[in-house]
Each structure stands twice: as structure tokens, then as C-alpha cells.
Amino acid sequence: MEDFPYLDKRVQKTKQDLYSVFFELLKQKNYAQITIKDIIQLAECSRGTFYAHYNNKDDLLNEIIHFLFKKMVKAYRSSYINKASINIQKLVDEPLNLLNHFMHYGECYQLLLGNNIQIDFRDKITDAIISLYLKEFDIQSTSDKKKVDVNLLKRYSAYGLAGLILDWIIDDFPIEPYKFSIELMKTIQYSLGTIQIKN
The missing domain is CATH 1.10.357.10 (Tetracycline Repressor, domain 2)
Structure with missing residues (x-):
């Protein structure tokens, strides 16, 4: 994933990482089994960073x-x-x-x-x-x-x-x-x- 319409490069990188991690996890397990913990551990970001952008994993999927x-x-x-x-x-x-x-x-x-x-x-x-x-x-x-x-x-x-x-x-x-x-x-x-x- 690339080309995010955000000026802040940190936000661009965070979203790119979260998008990529989401699909990596989807290769391994059902969506219902994917947890926020799985996402943030693989993306190497904090829970606070995730919740700064999304309320839950459904928000990430919809985005x-x-x-x-x-x-x-x-x-x-x-x-x-x-x-x-x-x-x-x-x-x-x-x-x-x-x-x-x-x-x-x-x-x-x-x-x-x-x-x-x-x-x-x-x-x-x-x-x-x-x-x-x-x-x-x-x-x-x-x-x-x-x-x-x-x-x-x-x-x-x-x-x-x-x-x-x-x-x-x-x-x-x-x-x-x-x-x-x-x-x-x-x-x-x-x-x-x-x-x-x-x-």
C-alpha cells in the first residue's frame, strides 16, 4: 500500500504499516480471529497509536x-x-x-x-x-x-x-x-x- 493523502509523514508510515500488517495477518487467520494486539505487535506500534486512528479493527478494514x-x-x-x-x-x-x-x-x-x-x-x-x-x-x-x-x-x-x-x-x-x-x-x-x- 502506498500514496496516502496525508501531509504528516509519520501518519503516512503508520497507516501504511497497519494496512500491510492487516493483510499479512489475513493470510494467516480468519478476520474474526485477528485482534488489536496482533495488529500492533506485528506493526510494532503502541495501542495508543492504533486508537489515535481507529476505534476498532472494523474501522481499519473500512478505511x-x-x-x-x-x-x-x-x-x-x-x-x-x-x-x-x-x-x-x-x-x-x-x-x-x-x-x-x-x-x-x-x-x-x-x-x-x-x-x-x-x-x-x-x-x-x-x-x-x-x-x-x-x-x-x-x-x-x-x-x-x-x-x-x-x-x-x-x-x-x-x-x-x-x-x-x-x-x-x-x-x-x-x-x-x-x-x-x-x-x-x-x-x-x-x-x-x-x-x-x-x-
Whole structure:
């Protein structure tokens, strides 16, 4: 983990250490078995330092998820910054930045999706992608010009994208990001035409 939006370098290091330690512990035991004592001993920090930032381990977990999703949104948006619309049929590998994000933080995502943690993280990622897709895009037309419920088409596309990416993460990235991004675009292009970017 890196790139914390804090000016104080000590806070940056503390949070980086706590994030790293959290995932190290999650490799070894179930989330329910991880204690504050485990975290502070492995991070070599005091109980007071931990409680200066978090009330409990759930706060740490939620901050980690928020951090990852903030990075995910930034990666997702990077391919269409300063654009008013996108012609889906002309795109080639636009999901690449998003896929690179998931691969960069791959172990973190895999652990959060794994059996050692009993949270609905798969649903959280799916909801985050769908929410972003519905909020940012407005489908203008479909490739075959048939009349469809645009909201249903948007949700169908968003669920499909989220599901394919989640399978890719869980399967330990069997296709490298660039090739997978091209395959994703081919799949999306099969049913979509032009989308308008909402401001």
C-alpha cells in the first residue's frame, strides 16, 4: 500500500504499516480471529497509536476498502477524463487502467474476496462499479437500434463488467491486463453503441 493523502509523514508510515500488517495477518487467520494486539505487535506500534486512528479493527478494514475503491474510481475514470462522449465501437483497450489497478492491488483484493474474511466484499466491488457506471454514463444508442429499456441495458452492462473482472481477480489474473482489456471491449461492443459522459 502506498500514496496516502496525508501531509504528516509519520501518519503516512503508520497507516501504511497497519494496512500491510492487516493483510499479512489475513493470510494467516480468519478476520474474526485477528485482534488489536496482533495488529500492533506485528506493526510494532503502541495501542495508543492504533486508537489515535481507529476505534476498532472494523474501522481499519473500512478505511482500507475506502482507500482501494478511491484508487479504483480514479483508475476507472482515467480513460475518459475530459471527454464528453465515447463511441464504444471505436474503443480498443480502455479498461486497461482499471485492470492494472486490480492487478497492482491484486493480493489485497484476493484476500478480501477470500474465505478468511466474512464480509460481502464481492457485492461491495460490484456495487461500486455499477454505481460508478450508472452515475457517469448515459447510453445514447445501441448497435442494432432496437428499442430497449436504457436503464436495464446500463445495469446489464455494469453487472457483466463487474462479474468478468471479479472472476479474473479470483482466478489469479489468468490473462494479462492488456489482452483482457481488449477482450472486455469486444464483449461490451457486442451490445453497446455510444455513451454520453455525465458531468
